[in-house]
Amino acid sequence: MVKIAQFSVEAWMDKYEHNCKYNIAETCCASISIDQLRELSEDKRRDIFQTSTALTYGAIRGSDGLRDNLSRLYSARSGRVLPRDNIITTNGAIQANYLVAYTLLGPGDHVICHYPTYQSLYEIPKQLGAEVSLWKATPENKWSPSIDELKSLIKPNTKMIIINNPHNPTGAVLGKTFLQQVIDVASDRNIVIHSDEVYRPIFHSITPMDADFPPSIVSMGYDRVIATGSMSKAYSLAGIRVGWIASRDSSIIEEIAEARHYTLISVSMLDEQVAAFALDPSTIHSLLARNIALAKTNIDILEKFVLKNDDACDWVKPVAGTTAFVRFHRDGKPVDSVDFCEKLLEKTGVMFVPGSECFGEEFKGYVRIGYVNYTEGVKEGLDKATQFVRRNLDDVKLAE
Template sequence: MVQIEKFSVEAWMDQYETKCEYNIAETCCASLSIDQLRELSEDKTRDVFQTSKPLSYGAIRGSDALRGNLSRLYSARSSSPLSPENIISTPGAIQANYLCAYALIGLGDHVICHYPTYQSLYEVPKQLGAEVDLWKATPENNWIPSIGDLKSLIKPNTKLLVINNPHNPTGAVLKRTFLQQVIDVAAEHGIIILADEVYRPIFHSINPMDQDFPPSLLSMGYQKTIVTGSLSKAYSLAGIRVGWIASRDRDLIERIAEARHYTTISVSQLDEQVAAYALDINTVHGLLKRNIQLAKTNLELLERFVIKNDDVCEWVKPLAGTTAFVRFHRDGKALDSVDFCKKLLEKTGVLFVPGSECFGEEFVGYVRIGFVNHTEVVKQGLDKATQFVRRNLDDVKLAE
């Protein structure tokens, strides 16, 4: 029987997110309705759904409209256009990442995974029988891992390197120069790179004109690259459950497509129609403008919270994405983050995610804050959290 570890962050959200008043643990940009999505489009006469279309399985690998729009986005600013045939749709990014591991990894393989990160990125390869080493980032280096450490982790059987950029939970960004170093190391050993880019392109604190601004890894010339993404985080549409896998290596795409037949068959036609509408040239720019501005506005609120409470918390300010990793302490000693989060929720209705429970035991005192929900929710939630810190912090256990 496959040994499945508790998926801690999803178990935490499952238990508490419907019981909170202020959800600032959520990692999606504030969710949209179909009506709101239509309002963001420059072509408001166009239907989101083609209701006359028969609801068959549809195009097995993904609709032409969806894959065409993704192809256009990945081909922008690239000297080498990406064919729609090199893209496969999936039910969310979590299935995309699962399929990549399922198709490519097995007993006897070695996987290196960027850490801390979303648990499935390293647990699924373990479940499939691979040996997994964690490529650890630290706050002392602004949550950027070391290339030297990466080189030291490589083994003769290293088959896959997994990175997450922009990064959950810290909001750190692996920039262009660093990504090129990663590629150089992987290329030397023939290692496949899987880049989870689900928080791309929510870059709120780094200028796209910066010479070191990170492109999608798919645009950096390394053939053995796979990227995954979805409509959930950056595009505010988690409810449609649409993600994707893209690679310039057709052999990798075909192997993943074969594995996909065993798990998915196809993605809901209704969901794909909404996804294609959101990524259409008439809609996507307004949608991303809305979400990047929301991230910028709310990050200012979070920064004020950290400054106001800098005697008991600290952070590395995020550059992108929707999350921040904040460390709470009392008299210099880390708090028990689970006890902190539970008491905060009980007293105020504010939901955070405890780092030590959901991202690794070593992250004592850390909580993940998802700050790109609706601004009023974030503002009120952070105000409540400040009240809790001032009145109730002495009641929270210290980490052992």
């Protein structure tokens, strides 16, 4: 039997997210309804659901409409069209990431994983019998890992490098120059690069005009790459549970498609219709404009919170995505982040995620904050958190 370690961040969310007043742990851009999605479209008369269509298994690898829209996204600015046949859909990005590992990794393989990150990215390869080396990012380097360290971690049996861009929990990005260096390392040894891009394209503090703006990994000329994404984070539709896997290498897609038959068969036709509507050229620009504006507004609110409490917390300001990694301390000593989050929730109803519990015990004092929810709730919740820091921080245990 596979030994399954506790998925700490999901266990924390499961335990607390329905018992809080201010969920500032949520990592999705503020979720929307079907009615709100229609209002964002330029063509409000177009049906989202084709209600006359029989509800069969649908297109096994994903509907043509959805994959055509994804193809347009991945082909833009790249100079190379990514055919829809190089994209397959999944139940969320969590299944996309699982299928990549399940298909390509096993005993005898070595994996290098960007860290800290979403636990399943390194835990699933371990469960499948692969050896995993953590490629650690640090706040001193603006949460960017070192290319020299990457080179030192390479082994003869290294099969995959896993990155997360934009990055959860820090909101950092790996820029274009950095990504090219990763590709140079990988291409010398024919190593697959898997990039979890679930927070793309929520870039609120860097623009496509910046020289180092990060393209998708599938747009950089190296074919042995895989990008995973979903409708949950950047597109505000976590409830439809639609994700995808894209690769320039057709043989990788074919391998994953074979493994996918054992776990999925197909994605709900109804869910794919909603996703296709959201990613259609008549809707996507308004949807992303709404979410990027929300991120810009709310990151300013969060920055004011950090500045107001700079005697008790510090951070590296996020560049993209929906999350920030903030360190709380007392007289320079990190607090116990679990005790901090539990007491904060109990006294104020504000929910954060403890870094030491959910991202690695070395992240003492850190909490993850999800700030791209509805602005009023974020502002009220952070005001409550400020009151807690001022009145109750002395009651929080220090990290051991």
